[in-house]
Amino acid sequence: MEQFDDMYTDLIMEHSMNSPNKKNIDSPTCSLKGHNPNCGDEIELEVKLDGDKIEDMSFVGHGCAISQSSTSIMIDTLRGKTLTEAKNIIAIFLKMIRRESLTNEEKDLLKDSIAFENISNMPARVKCVELAWRTLDDMLNKKNI
Amino acid sequence: MNDYKNDFPLLKDSNIIYLDSGATSQKPLCVIDAEDEFYKKYNANPYRGAYDLSVKATSKYNEARHEVAKFLNSKYDEEIIFTKNATEALNLIAYTYGLDNLQQNDKVVLSIMEHHSNLVPWQKISKQKNAKLEYMYINKNFELDKEEIDKKITKGTKVVGILSVSNVLGTINDIEYIIKKAHSVGAKVVVDISQSIAHMPFDVQKTDADFVVFSGHKMYGPLGIGVLYGKKELLENMSPFLMGGDMIEYVYEQSTTYAPLPHKFEAGTQNVAGAVGLMTAIKYIQSIGYQTIESIEKAISNYAYSELSKLPYIELYCPKDETKRSEVISFNMKGIHPHDVSTMLDFSHICIRAGNHCAQPLMRYLGIDSTCRISFSFYNTKEDVDNLVIALKGIYSKFEKYIKVAK
Numbered sequence: 207m208e209q210f211d212d213m214y215t216d217l218i219m220e221h222s223m224n225s226p227n228k229k230n231i232d233s234p235t236c237s238l239k240g241h242n243p244n245c246g247d248e249i250e251l252e253v254k255l256d257g258d259k260i261e262d263m264s265f266v267g268h269g270c271a272i273s274q275s276s277t278s279i280m281i282d283t284l285r286g287k288t289l290t291e292a293k294n295i296i297a298i299f300l301k302m303i304r305r306e307s308l309t310n311e312e313k314d315l316l317k318d319s320i321a322f323e324n325i326s327n328m329p330a331r332v333k334c335v336e337l338a339w340r341t342l343d344d345m346l347n348k349k350n351i
Numbered sequence: 352m353n354d355y356k357n358d359f360p361l362l363k364d365s366n367i368i369y370l371d372s373g374a375t376s377q378k379p380l381c382v383i384d385a386e387d388e389f390y391k392k393y394n395a396n397p398y399r400g401a402y403d404l405s406v407k408a409t410s411k412y413n414e415a416r417h418e419v420a421k422f423l424n425s426k427y428d429e430e431i432i433f434t435k436n437a438t439e440a441l442n443l444i445a446y447t448y449g450l451d452n453l454q455q456n457d458k459v460v461l462s463i464m465e466h467h468s469n470l471v472p473w474q475k476i477s478k479q480k481n482a483k484l485e486y487m488y489i490n491k492n493f494e495l496d497k498e499e500i501d502k503k504i505t506k507g508t509k510v511v512g513i514l515s516v517s518n519v520l521g522t523i524n525d526i527e528y529i530i531k532k533a534h535s536v537g538a539k540v541v542v543d544i545s546q547s548i549a550h551m552p553f554d555v556q557k558t559d560a561d562f563v564v565f566s567g568h569k570m571y572g573p574l575g576i577g578v579l580y581g582k583k584e585l586l587e588n589m590s591p592f593l594m595g596g597d598m599i600e601y602v603y604e605q606s607t608t609y610a611p612l613p614h615k616f617e618a619g620t621q622n623v624a625g626a627v628g629l630m631t632a633i634k635y636i637q638s639i640g641y642q643t644i645e646s647i648e649k650a651i652s653n654y655a656y657s658e659l660s661k662l663p664y665i666e667l668y669c670p671k672d673e674t675k676r677s678e679v680i681s682f683n684m685k686g687i688h689p690h691d692v693s694t695m696l697d698f699s700h701i702c703i704r705a706g707n708h709c710a711q712p713l714m715r716y717l718g719i720d721s722t723c724r725i726s727f728s729f730y731n732t733k734e735d736v737d738n739l740v741i742a743l744k745g746i747y748s749k750f751e752k753y754i755k756v757a758k
Contacts, residue, residue: 209698210749214691223686223753245690245706246720268720270688331694 212324214271222275227282231264240341242333247273251341258289270334276322277338283319289346295319296343303332353647355639355730368701368735373518373679373726375568376549378632385631386573389624397623398597398614408623415626416613422633423563423580424554429612430586432579433626437545438468440564440579443592443616444541445472448562449510451590455481457509460538462487462495462524463716464517467709469543473512482509488716493520493670500525500532508538516547519708519724521652521669521679523547527558534559539585545569549728550648550678552641555580567625572632576625579616586612593618639729647729648678655680655725655736662740664747668722681708681722684747686754689723692746699742 221227234252241248247269254262263281267274280299284292298312299319305326313320325335356362358379362369369377389411395402397409413428420428434440449472453459459473463486477484487503490496504511511533516523526542533540539561544553549570555563562585567576581589591598591609595618600608609615636644653673659665659682668681684692689705696703704724707714714720725739 210695213694214749219750219753243707243711245688246714247690248720270690272691328694331690334690 213328215321217279217318217321218271218275220275221278222271225265225274225278227264227278228266228274229264230266231262234264236345238341238345240337240344242269242273242337245270245273245334247334247337249273249277249338249341251277251338251345253342253345255289260284260287260289260292265338269337272322272325272331272334273337276319276335279318279321280338280342283317284342293343293346296339296346299339300336300343302326303336353730353732355647356732358635359730362730366700368699368738370725370727370731370735370739371702371704372549372728372731373546373569373724374704375574376571376728377730378573379571379635381635382571382573382628382631386624386628389627393627394624396620399620411627412621412623415623415630418630418633419578422637423578424556425580426556427583430555430580430583432581432586432613432616433621434564434577434579435575435622436568436577437543437564437566438577440577441468441541441543442472443579444562444564444581445476447589447592448539448585449473449476450480453477453480453482453509456507457482458485458505458507459483459510459512460485460487460503460508461512462514463489464495464520464522464524464710464713465512465514466518466543466545467711469512469514469541470712473510486712489520489522492672492675493517493522493668494672494675495522495524497525497528500529504529504532504536504538506536508533508536511538511540512543513540514543514546515553516544516550516677516679517710517713518546518679519668519681519710519713519722521676521681521726523675523677526560530559530561546679547677549636549644550641551645561585567629567632570632571635573625573628576622576629578629583612586616591615591618595619644729648727648731649673651727651731651733651736652676652678652680654733655727655739658736658740659743662743662747665743668717668719678727679724680726681724683719683722684743684750687746687750689721691750692723692743695746695749696739696742699738699745701739701742703739 231252235255237252239250249265249267252264265277303326322335359377361377393407395405395408397412416431417428419431459477487499530540541562542560545565548565563580568574598618600610664685666683670676693705706721
């Protein structure tokens with residue numbers, strides 16, 4: 207089960223089962239639901255903005271270990287970033303999942319989210335790992351930021 | 352090792368443990384060869400050419416239709432319509448019979464177990480015709496009991512949609528009872544036998560079913576070929592579904608008359624190689640015999656049921672009574688999402704289905720999002736089940752430490 211350890215790392219498992227980001231936040235600026243109808247993964251992201259900065263973010267929902275941990279780790283990665291920085295990091299993450307090569311600077315920006323690099327080898331799970339990132343991206347694009 | 356695996360090139364000498372035959376079965380070499388042979392020796396457009404090759408292609412296609420008719424014990428060959436799959440056949444019924452016959456406030460009654468393919472088309476047509484759509488719900492044993500059937504199929508019911516075996520729960524429905532009940536109130540019954548036809552025979556005359564559909568690919572046939580059976584008098588009075596070549600008699604600038612059965616429902620050039628492959632699959636099933644198939648599969652699925660029951664972290668979603676369940680077993684591992692289970696089983700080359708199995712209303716009724724589903728064929732072995740159980744134990748031991756601390 208070597209592949210198990212490559213994919214379901216301690217970090218991913220902890221975030222999927224015991225995420226500190228899985229909660230509601232007080233008076234969020236906006237929230238958006240994302241779901242994968244085929245597997246029933248559902249998340250709702252809550253974002254609290256301070257000007258153009260993501261002051262805090264959280265999520266509620268349910269789904270597989272990959273979708274839930276990816277949501278939680280994304281929140282850790284993007285908390286405190288400006289909206290422009292967040293959009294850039296989302297683009298880098300999606301690029302990684304598409305198996306395009308990243309520069310070292312780009313890898314640094316991903317922080318813990320780099321843990322999902324191996325998922326890019328599993329086409330069947332790409333939707334799970336992308337769910338939160340695409341949902342937030344939609345939210346940011348709708349706001350025309 | 353099971354000798355039947357040798358009939359299937361994909362499984363022979365392979366490390367794949369295929370437990371997803373409910374989604375699509377593997378194909379025996381004879382079926383693959385039959386399609387291949389059609390293209391090599393008989394390929395021409397059937398019913399079109401006056402030359403010998405086209406006549407041969409036509410005769411192969413008719414032979415396939417005749418074989419399906421015998422297989423289902425239908426009275427007339429023209430009661431068999433070839434489609435792309437069961438979904439297309441179900442849409443054909445809803446868009447022709449349903450649209451032509453449903454009136455405001457008529458009832459369409461479906462089981463909550465229906466696959467989306469026998470549910471979504473009826474939803475659309477019912478809305479369009481202002482008809483009511485009602486559901487027969489399952490009891491605690493995941494079965495449809497007679498009380499529920501009697502309660503829902505009542506005066507005013509015009510169409511009943513029912514699957515012979517649930518693709519999620521494995522529940523075997525009492526089709527004969529449902530048909531008798533439906534006929535007693537003047538309703539027509541659409542039976543989806545996609546999940547049962549690889550495992551048990553179906554007799555359209557004995558059951559008196561009005562419409563029957565199945566996909567070839569779940570019963571060892573090729574992808575892209577399905578069957579609609581309809582009683583002749585019903586089909587003859589129905590409007591055509593798809594319009595185009597070969598389904599017509601005379602076409603004028605402003606009007607058209609239609610061809611007789613079965614051509615009225617087979618517009619355009621048909622999947623003749625698929626029909627020939629399906630005919631070969633039928634002959635393959637018959638060469639083994641349903642009795643043999645059922646006894647092998649029953650033993651494996653009962654063994655799987657009992658082995659899975661021993662694992663305390665597994666919840667099963669299928670009837671306890673083995674006479675009420677077919678070769679499908681749905682389960683969940685406590686604290687682990689089915690997609691994670693499926694991915695991890697894949698690491699051990701075990702193929703299972705995870706998700707909502709095209710039955711979202713059923714999932715919602717059960718209060719879950721998805722399940723893991725294993726489904727068997729006679730090419731599976733007890734060893735396959737043992738490997739599955741070993742892998743599931745391994746998965747749980749990996750997840751256990753995280754689950755324990757979960758809130």
